[in-house]
Amino acid sequence: MNHATKAKEFNKDESKVNWHDKALWYVREKRDKSAHSIQGWEYLRELGSAIKANVLSNLDEYLVEFESNAQKNGIHVHWASNAEEHNNIVNSILEKHNAKRVVKSKSMLTEECHLNPFLEKKGIEVIDTDLGERIVQLAEEPPSHIVLPAIHKTKEQVDELFQEHLGTKPSQGNPEYLVSEARKHLRDKFLKADVAITGVNFAVADTGGFVVCTNEGNADMGVHLSKVHIACMGIEKIIPKEKHLGVFLRLLARSATGQPITTYSSHFNKPEEGKEMHIVIVDNGRTEQLSREDFRASLHCIRCGACMNTCPIYRRSGGHSYDYTIPGPIGSILSPGKDLKKHSSLPFASTLCGSCSNVCPVKINIHEQLYKWRQVIVKEEKQPVVKKSILKVAGIILAKPSLYGFAGKSARFALKHLPKFMIYNKLNAWGKARDLPEIKNENFDEWYKKRNKNG
Amino acid sequence: MNGTKNEIKMGREAILQSIKENKPDLLPMPTVNVEAFAEDLNILEVFKNNIALVGGNIKQIEKKAIDTEVKTIYSKAKRIVSTSSKTALGTVKISIDTDPHELEDIDLAIVEGEFGVSENGAIWVTAENSIVRALPFITNDLVIILEKDKLYLHMHQAYDIISQRNRSFGVFISGPSKTADIEQCLVVGAHGAMSLTVLLV
Known part of the structure; x- marks a missing residue:
């Protein structure tokens, strides 16, 4: 099903679409306010972009440097060429510890690798612990936004889900009550977990450490209570120096939600005494994207979601209409590189207004890449007869x-x-x-x- | 197991080889001109405002008033862990050997922060400050004691300060835990601490 068809589904409920549109625009406005309250915002974006460009041009060296520094600190480092290797590595660590219960904080990479169903088939309980991710997990849906995974759900829908799965009382969607029930439910999971899996926001070559950012504290609750921590990262998460975190942490939360920084920015360098820490470094199509000169800057992405919040198409079509792990403008330039045929409608899900490029904290030329993918697609993919004849x-x-x-x-x-x-x-x-x-x-x-x- | 190890080795070499073949010519690493971020402002006031913005409470008090202040704000707290020598309110003793699961029903944790960052209200708390890493997260409420002369304007200065540290675990904490995952309604108290009080001394 192409984007337009799926967007039509989402648009059946007009009041919900209007809410979705306004809620995300509000986040965009908060981003603007927050960004312009500090000195040198545009310079920060330039730095973010230039550091990432340097990273991509020297990626192999930085990864080797990161690996060696991490190992010196007692961290186990694994490499996976694709999703299958990634999942097998994670599973082999779980097997080694005879782990049956896993708590996971947000990681778009593990979504991309479909880790949850893989582990569940092996009889392992995997609990997503970010509240939004837990909501979509209970609903058996993928996240519809990378920062706000359940933005497509109304509070009444969450209420019903919690009644069904957590045995809560009907509350007409009272957010305080629902969050407090989720806190109890997930606290129990944290206390019983054998292994915690997290994503990685930034991995630092010159120290071998990495940073994980959350607002809820779910990554830390999981990691510090389990005996094993597995952190999964795409190869492009590397930054050269720890001091560059100053640039990226200033950009990330302001671009994502308009907060000055996330509540917790946790810096992991060594496992706690008596515990294990693993890092899985994953390619899964990224080096192929690196080879495409026109599209490689898409690997600068720090997953803030600003391009989604500002996009007139995303706001009115919802994340699920993209049918890809990363929706919105950035997903529309990443996905054709993974499967041109399957995702060929996504670069057309844009007005080319350029708003995405204007808010991107690492200055990815998203709208230009959308336009370039269109040119690739019309050459390589069959176009609808009507469109073709009209254009002719x-x-x-x-x-x-x-x-x-x-x-x-x-x-x-x-x-x-x-x-x-x-x-x-x-x-x-x-x-x-x-x-x-x-x-x-x-x-x-x-x-x-x-x-x-x-x- | 040997087979797995070989595969993993192959993953590493294959990835590095593929990067070598596909990466662009070396681009320069930019130097960060920190002076571009200089701002002439009252960093104490901005810090206070930002703590409030991120949902925390902040009080500037005398060192000797810490116990009275904490008892007033958290009058119901019984199981209290303090890792700070500046207060005598701790009722539960912990050491680096404490199983973090035992901290499940801690009402209040009192820790010292190393320094604060004015631009975002974040406070650097290390594994050494917490003794057990889980402490500032698993506690119901959190008090961070911070010396008022240890405030810096922005994150670039913060990373300068911590560049020489013994790296194990450290966290910037900015406010109490929170979520807006249900219809974008901000709810304070997700998985970590339900409230944060910063005592500037």
Whole structure:
């Protein structure tokens, strides 16, 4: 199913779409306020972008440096070329510790690798502990946003889910009550967990340490109570020096939610006495993306979600319409590299307004890459007949001024005099929910000439 | 097991080889001109405002008033862990050998912060400050004692300060734990501490 079809599903509930749209725009506004309250924001973005560009140009060296420093601190380092290797490595660590209960904090990488179903099939309980992720896990859905995973759910829906799975009382969606019940439920899971899995926000080459950011404290609750910590990271999470965290931590939360920093920014360098710490470094298509000159900057992404919050298409179509682990504008430039055919509609799910590029904390030229993917896709993927023929005809007409003038005149005549059903039909996607503007008698060229004559 | 090890080795070499083949020519690492972030402001006042912004309480008091202040704010707290020598309110003793699961029903933890960051209200708390890493997270409420002359403008200065530390575990804490995952309604008290009080002394 393509993006437009799935977006139509989401748009069936108009009031919910309007809420979704406004809620995300509000987050965007908070981002603006927060970003502009500090000195040198644009310089920070430039630094973020330049550091990431340097990282990609020297990635192998930084990874080896990171590995060696991490190992010196007693951290086990693993490498996985793809999702399957990643899942097997995680499973082998769990097997070694005979672990049956796993708590996981947010990691888009483990979503990408489909780690949960893989482990569940092996009889392991995997609990997502970020509240939003727990909500979508109970609903058996993927997250619809990378920072706000359950943004597509109403509080009443959460209420029902909790009644069904956690045995809560009906509360008409009282957020305080629901959060307090989730706290109790997940605290029990934290206390009983054998192993904690987390993502990685930044891995630091010159120290071999890594940083995990949360607002809820769920990563730390999991890690500090379990005997084993497994942190999973894509190869692009590396930054060269610890002091660069100053740049990225200032950018991340402000871009994501408008907070000045996340509640907890945890710096892991060594396992606690008597415990184990593992890092799994994953490629899974990233080095292939690195090879594409036009698209490699997509690997700068620090997963703040700002491009989603600002995108007029995302806000009105919802994260699930993208049908990819990372939705929104950034997902639309990452996904075609993974599977061009499956995700070929995503680069078209954009107005190319450029708002995503304007808010990106590491200055990825998202809208330009969307446009470039379109050019790749129309060459390599079959396009719908209607679109193809219309563009072909348009090409012929636009190449000849006399033909263009004639076509314009005919169209204005037709639109004025044809019956409605002939104008508003399948060929006119624009007119589905809108009326065409009033048709004038002349085109711009004619109007301009007349205006000059009248002086 | 040998087979697994070989595969893992292959993963490493394959990834590094693929990066070598696909990476662009070396681009320079930018130098961070920290002066570009200089701001002439009252860092104490901005710090206080930011603590409030992120949902924490902050009080500036005399060192000798710590116990009275904590008893007033957390009058119901019974099981209290203190890792600070500045207060005598601790009722539960812990050591590095304490099983963190035993801290499950701690009402209040009192720890010292190393320094605070004005721009975001974050306070650096180390594994040494907490004795048991889980402490500032698992406790119901958290008090951080911070010396008022240990405040810095922004994160660049913060990373300068901690660049020479013994690296094991450390965390910037900015406010109590919170979530907005249910319809974007902010609820304070997710999995970590339900409240945070910062005592500036």
